[in-house]
Amino acid sequence: MRTSRSRWLRPLSVLIAAAVAVTSFFVLQPFKAAAAPDTSAWYVIESRSSGLVMDIEGASTQTGAELRQQHRTDATNQQFRFVDSGDGYYRVQARHSDLVLDVWERNADNGATIAQYNDQNGTNQQWQVQESGEYVTFVSRFSGKALDVWERSTEPGGRISQYTPNGGANQQFRLIPVDEDPGGGGGIEGCSGSAPIVCHYDVAPGTYEVTAVLGGDEAGSTFIEAETRRTMLEETPTAAGELVTVQFTVNVRDPEGQPTGDTGSRGLDLYFDGRAPRLSDLTVTAADQRQLFIAGDSTACDQSWYPYTGWGQELPQFFTHGLSVANYADSGESSGSFLANSRLFPAMRPHINQGDFVLIQFGHNDKQTSASDFRWNLTRMIDEVRDQGGTPVLVTPIVRRRFNSDGTLNNGVALHVNGRGVDLPAEMRQLAQSENVSLIDLTSLTKELVEDLGPEGSKALYLTDEEGDNTHLSEYGATEYSRLATEEMRTQGVIPADLFR
Numbered sequence: 001m002r003t004s005r006s007r008w009l010r011p012l013s014v015l016i017a018a019a020v021a022v023t024s025f026f027v028l029q030p031f032k033a034a035a036a037p038d039t040s041a042w043y044v045i046e047s048r049s050s051g052l053v054m055d056i057e058g059a060s061t062q063t064g065a066e067l068r069q070q071h072r073t074d075a076t077n078q079q080f081r082f083v084d085s086g087d088g089y090y091r092v093q094a095r096h097s098d099l100v101l102d103v104w105e106r107n108a109d110n111g112a113t114i115a116q117y118n119d120q121n122g123t124n125q126q127w128q129v130q131e132s133g134e135y136v137t138f139v140s141r142f143s144g145k146a147l148d149v150w151e152r153s154t155e156p157g158g159r160i161s162q163y164t165p166n167g168g169a170n171q172q173f174r175l176i177p178v179d180e181d182p183g184g185g186g187g188i189e190g191c192s193g194s195a196p197i198v199c200h201y202d203v204a205p206g207t208y209e210v211t212a213v214l215g216g217d218e219a220g221s222t223f224i225e226a227e228t229r230r231t232m233l234e235e236t237p238t239a240a241g242e243l244v245t246v247q248f249t250v251n252v253r254d255p256e257g258q259p260t261g262d263t264g265s266r267g268l269d270l271y272f273d274g275r276a277p278r279l280s281d282l283t284v285t286a287a288d289q290r291q292l293f294i295a296g297d298s299t300a301c302d303q304s305w306y307p308y309t310g311w312g313q314e315l316p317q318f319f320t321h322g323l324s325v326a327n328y329a330d331s332g333e334s335s336g337s338f339l340a341n342s343r344l345f346p347a348m349r350p351h352i353n354q355g356d357f358v359l360i361q362f363g364h365n366d367k368q369t370s371a372s373d374f375r376w377n378l379t380r381m382i383d384e385v386r387d388q389g390g391t392p393v394l395v396t397p398i399v400r401r402r403f404n405s406d407g408t409l410n411n412g413v414a415l416h417v418n419g420r421g422v423d424l425p426a427e428m429r430q431l432a433q434s435e436n437v438s439l440i441d442l443t444s445l446t447k448e449l450v451e452d453l454g455p456e457g458s459k460a461l462y463l464t465d466e467e468g469d470n471t472h473l474s475e476y477g478a479t480e481y482s483r484l485a486t487e488e489m490r491t492q493g494v495i496p497a498d499l500f501r
Helices: 005-026 335-340 345-351 371-387 424-434 442-461 475-492
Strands: 043-047 053-056 067-070 080-086 089-094 100-103 114-117 127-132 135-140 146-149 160-163 173-177 197-201 206-215 220-226 230-238 243-252 268-276 279-286 290-295 323-327 357-360 391-395 438-440 469-473
Touching: 043 080, 067 114, 067 160, 114 160, 197 279, 206 220, 206 230, 206 268, 220 243, 230 243, 230 268, 243 268, 268 279, 290 345, 335 345, 335 371, 345 371, 357 371, 371 391, 371 424, 391 424, 424 438, 438 475, 442 475, 469 475
Parallel strands: 243 323, 290 323, 290 357, 357 391, 391 438
Antiparallel strands: 043 053, 043 173, 053 067, 080 089, 089 100, 089 127, 100 114, 127 135, 135 146, 135 173, 146 160, 197 268, 206 243, 206 279, 220 230, 220 268
């Protein structure tokens, strides 16, 4: 199983945070004199407590966009420089927006939001950079408070706010000059960083063929993600001196994640990560290829935040180039709301062309939908997909992890018998027969797997331990469920055999 960039970074940061929390509880690091950062350099700014770096949320260029912590990618919204304000104070300017860090609304309270704003050189935009060993602490001239990883969070997306200076590791940051970063994307245009190697291309929404040459002089181990955590290639080892060429097709949308969200940046983003990522060459070209669309809910969608993962998010890794996965699944959607929302089925429908495929999974949120309405909603999707020249495929919803005392899932909650007594998977099975549509019975397939693993073993498929959630999937569970769907599509011949990896 591949090692996620989110997964392998997080345990390290948790250990660091735990260690420094114990230390700083007993011994507060004394602040030394103000430092003088190089005003000509761009830096990524790394938290000592979490190992994550300062990031303008969503790469927004708007005033008021908040300062958060995130995995390091060396993207320009993670790069900052120091503008001298005199008297030992500096404004901290974001490279992607030219805006500066600001104590929002001149709030002097602990926990006040730190956001970006137009450079006015006000005291609420001026920071003293105080040395603390090989780390620095940022103290606001306006409030006297220090930049602080709120509540010592080690999670991506955690707030960076202000708090009374206390010498804690969550108030200590390391300045890393971007130009001194080894690897730097291997000199490939559009790429930066080394672990992960992050590549960005300002391309219009559409379909793109990607050819990547993995490997190099040293042994490596690389997996590839695109856009919002879509897995394009499982972790692939390369020996020293070995080069492996891989190809895949990627769908670029705006927004790049869930259609009703605002996740990610415009253009194409590729991430090469793993135990030792190696990238020797990369080519991106526009393409006109078949697409596999997904219409569904949060269990299938492109989830933004780890550990939440949709099974559709893991699907691309099982297909070779020539087929892109266009995931229009969206959190909270029922069969009816997906049809009604202009950003969902109405937005997806015009992009469906002759030879494309559309997976349709609903049920989790059809809690009060009548049998007749459920069939009508699905039938309308089937008809409109066919009108566009596409091939509809019904997919019954994955089970909820809700066990009976005898270790089975034979109950309405697990198997999607809704509040009106409608057996939604049964309705889909009958509709597939009457409409002559292929059916991927994920309800039955996931029921078998969960029951085989049992109450304890099946926890890893879901977010039971992490979030107390027995509906949504872990990265591991999403991968295994997408594998089940892929194998069933291959067995039934739903998709041509030459498109499977």
